[in-house]
Each structure stands twice: as structure tokens, then as C-alpha cells.
Amino acid sequence: MKKKIRFYQSINTKIVFIIVILLVFALQIIGANFITQIERQLVNNFEGDRQTQITFLESAILPLLEAYESDEDAETDPREQINDLLMEFSGSGITELQVIDTNMVVLGISDSTQQGMLGQISTDADVRSAHLNGDTVTRQVEDAASGRRWKIVEPIFSDAEEPEFLGVVLMESDIEDVYNQIAQITQIFLQSSAVAIVLSLILANMVSRALTKPIKEMQTQTRAIAEGDYSGTLKVYGEDELGQLAFLINELSDEVAEAQESIDSERRRLDSVLTHMTDGVIATDRRGKIVIVNSMAETMLDVTGKEANGRSLLKVLDIEEELTLRQILEEQEDILINGSTMGVPTILRASFSLIQRETGFISGIVCVLHDVTEQEKIEEERKQFVSNVSHELRTPLTSMRSYIEALADGAWEDPELAPRFLEVTQNETDRMIRMIQDLLHLSRIDAGKSELDVELVDITELLDHVLNRFDMLIHSTEYEDKKYNIERHLLDRPAFVEIDTDRMIQVLDNIMNNALKYSPDGGTITGRMRQTEKAVIISIKDEGMGIPKNDLVKIFSRFYRVDRARSRAMGGSGLGLAISKEVVEQHGGRIWAESVEGKGTTFNLSLPYVPFEEDEWS
Missing domain, CATH: 1.10.287.130 (Signal transduction histidine kinase, dimerisation/phosphotransfer (DHp) domain)
Structure with a gap:
């Protein structure tokens, strides 16, 4: 049964997903590193520019501060010159410039709107730190109103051999543009990444389809092989691993087709053998459940294959009360069971053998049924x-x-x-x-060594001769105490048969002797003949005690007697009728008896005859 593969379970989706994830992961790493490097570079460039500016400003302000500190009379006030210098120097991203003397007094400021701070003491913590420590303070300041600013507080020293602290210069620059530029670069990178991801999705899907198309074809072909269709052939797209796999599947398909054809041929041969076997064959699994039963076994057990399959072997053989499966496995002895063929009771010999692997694991039992009714x-x-x-x-x-x-x-x-x-x-x-x-x-x-000396004889004349002999016998002194009567109803024309005269007289004598033995005093023995298209039928009837119906089919058996005591007293051996049956059958005829208890018995003898025209003998 073909199982439906969901979208997210397909190899195509997985390959596309993995490629995109790898690409996104790579873009994340590259983007993070790129933007960090850009940000660091821009910030460093910004700091370098500002440092250059403040160094230049420091050089320009140094003489003015020296003049201010020396208190020398000058035409112009150094503070005005400092303030004018700062106002001229401001711009180009510089938001504020201040010059503070050694007493923390603001000497100059670039913002015209904050001129009121001139002469005031600065309260800036960074200025105080640079004033006290004599070190440059550089840091980024964030303001809710003006955004991010870059702040540098640079101490100014004189050029003397022993530098003297003259004051500090404070510069604040707008660095927001740098970060805006970084944001723009980040946005461009993200847009480019999105485009790259979309293009990678398309490319990955194309690559994935190129990879999965042979796999899907292999899947279809292997499913067809599993369902028994070996006619398909995979297209080999290249000499890579998938191409080699497709080539191997094609070879596997051919080999499986040949193997399956061989197996089918062997199965048909086995089925033919099992079907035409004269013995019944039953095969089971390791639990004793029937999996194979041939037609002869069905006939012997009077059961259909549909009824037998899946049932216990012991139950089908009706031996579950006498034997267990373990006993069969351990002993493997033949047993006799009762069967039924076409409603006729039979005796079957069941032989068992194990189906074992090389490892010794027992995977089933084979039971062979042989009809031994005749042998028994x-x-x-x-x-x-x-x-x-x-x-x-x-x-x-x-x-x-x-x-x-x-x-x-x-x-x-x-x-x-x-x-x-x-x-x-x-x-x-x-x-x-x-x-x-x-x-x-x-x-x-029985050995086939008894040969008949046949000749063409008129059976009517022969029967009349036998009856005449017995007619003389019943009137002899041997039977003077009893009165018998012999009647004749013979054909009025010759009926020629090919017989051994001596053997046939022996048969007729046996039948007549039995008639005399079992006929009552005053009884009549009747000899009768009739003719059909292909046979002459002789009947000899007595008026004796008769034979029970159940014994009629047994009277031609050797040594069989209906009344053993009476027969032995009369001198019978129980072989006369058996010999008569064999002799008649040697002649191609048939002998049988009809009887009614208390009314007598009739023995019938049918012999094939040779019809002739009188002209043939004239």
C-alpha cells in the first residue's frame, strides 16, 4: 500500500529547508561580522577626525590661553578671541565647543544661544575629571533630544620644558549620522539577504528537484518491483552516486525478475507435483497451522483447502486427543488415522517430517498421507x-x-x-x-501361474451334463434317506463360450454341492439359463436356509462360512466359493449370489459367449 508523504516530510522540502537555513545562518554570521566591522571602522574614522580637529583647535587656542594666563595688556581681550575662534571653528558636525581655564571658568563657547555661560564655572563632570587628572576624556553621550553625541575633553598644557596646565577644551560632535549610515548599510544588507534567500530558495528547489527526481523514479521502480512488475527501466542521468544506484537498481530488477521467474516455475512445478500426487500432502507453519494442502489430501480428509488453511493440523487429522504437537516433533512416527474418500471410510498412514533451517530452527511440519486401506x-x-x-x-x-x-x-x-x-x-x-x-x-x-486350457464349448450341453450327474447322485444309496428334486430351465439352442471345461465343471460342482448340503429334505434345486447380447447367465437356486444380507458380500472370501459349526460338520473347507470366484473371473465372467433368509439362495454365473450363425457350422 502506497503511504502518502506529507509536504514537510519530503526530501525535496528537507533539502530546500537545509540549504536556506545554512544560507541564513551564513548570512547572519557574515552580516554580523560585516556590520560590526563597518560600525567600528566608521566610528574609528569619526574619532580620528574629531581628534585631529581638537588637536588643531588646541594648537590655535594655546597662545591665547598663555596670553590670558600671563595677564599682559593686549589690544584685544584673549577671551573674545577664544570665543570668536570657537564660533568660527564650529560646524561640520560639531555641536558644541567650550574652553575652560584652570579655575573651571568657561572662557569661550561656540553656541551663540548659550553665551550666558561665559564667565560661569563649568559643572561638567568630564571637564572636572580632565581638570583634576590631566587626562583626555573621550566618551559617547546619548541625549533624548539631540541623540547620540561624541564628547572629547582635552587638557591643554604649555610648551615649556615643564608643561603647565592652562585649561581644557570640550568638543561635542553629532555621531548620529554615523549610526544612521550604519543603519542604512544594515538595511541594504538585509534587503540583499532577502533577495539572496529568495534566489537561494529557487535555486535550492531546482537543485533539490534535480536530486530528488532520480530518487522518486527509483522509489516508483522499487515499488513496481515489490508489486511484481519488472518491466520498467530507470534512466541513468550521470555517473555519480545516484547514477550508479539507478544502474544497480536496473540490474537488481533484472536479477529479481529472473529469480521470480525461476521461483514461479518451481512453484508451478511443485503445485503440479502436489496436485498429481497420489498421496496427500499437508504443510504447516511452526505453530502447527496448515498453510498448504493438496487436492489429494482434501479428498482423503473430505475437507476443502479453504476450510483447512489456518486450522490446527491435529484438529484436521482428528488426533488432538491422542497426540500433541510436541510429541509429533520429537517422535516423528507414522500413525494410522481414519479418513473418508467420496464418503467411503478409509485408513490413512500419516508420516511426519520437520522443515528445519540450517541453524536447526523448526519452521514447520510436512505431513504425507498415504491410503493404506487396501494394504490394511x-x-x-x-x-x-x-x-x-x-x-x-x-x-x-x-x-x-x-x-x-x-x-x-x-x-x-x-x-x-x-x-x-x-x-x-x-x-x-x-x-x-x-x-x-x-x-x-x-x-x-494369485501368482498368475494358473493357465486355462480353453476351448469353444456349448455351455447349455455342459450344464445339462452336470445336472444329469447330480440327478443320478441324489438317486443313489448315498442320498436314499433324503428326497431331492432337480429342475431344468435351459436354453433351447446352443450357446458357445470359450472355457476350460474341467475348471468350469469344478465351479458348477461346487455350487451344486452347496445346494445339496443346505437344501432341506424334499427341496428342489433349479438350474436356469438365460442369454443377453454379450453373456450367458447360469442360475442355480436352492430352497435352503438362505444367507443373511450382511454375509452375501463375504461368502466368496477364503475360509468364510456363514455358519461355521454346520459347514464344518458338513465337511466344507470354506475355499470352494473362493476358488469358483477366481476361476470365473479368469474366464472374464462374474459370479454373485442372491438370497432371502428362510427361502433359499441363488448363485448366478455370467460368462461371455461367442454368437454364431448356423451357416458357419453347416
């Missing part, structure tokens, strides 16, 4: 799988161990128990072998 799910399934395998293998092994121990303890000698114990042991061994074969099959599928 796989890990949980692995643990569950290991637990299930251990449990499934332990049960037959425990049973076999019990029968073998009984045989070892002598049951082998019992003709009734021994064959039965050996049969159970053999059945449990066969069960473990089937389970291990199923596990090896799943392992090969």
Missing part, C-alpha cells in the same frame, strides 16, 4: 487366512492324533473299532489333501 485389508485378510488355515488343519490333525493314539493304545486289536478308526483317519487325511490342493490352486491363481 490385505494384511487383515492375511492374518485371518493364516488363522483359518491353522484352524482348519489343526482340527483334522487333532482328530487323527486322537484316533491314532487310541489305535496305539490297543484299539487296533479290536475288530470293530480298528476299521472305523482307520476310516476316520483316512477321511481326515483326504480332507487335508483336498484343502492343500485348493490352497495350492488359489496360490497359483
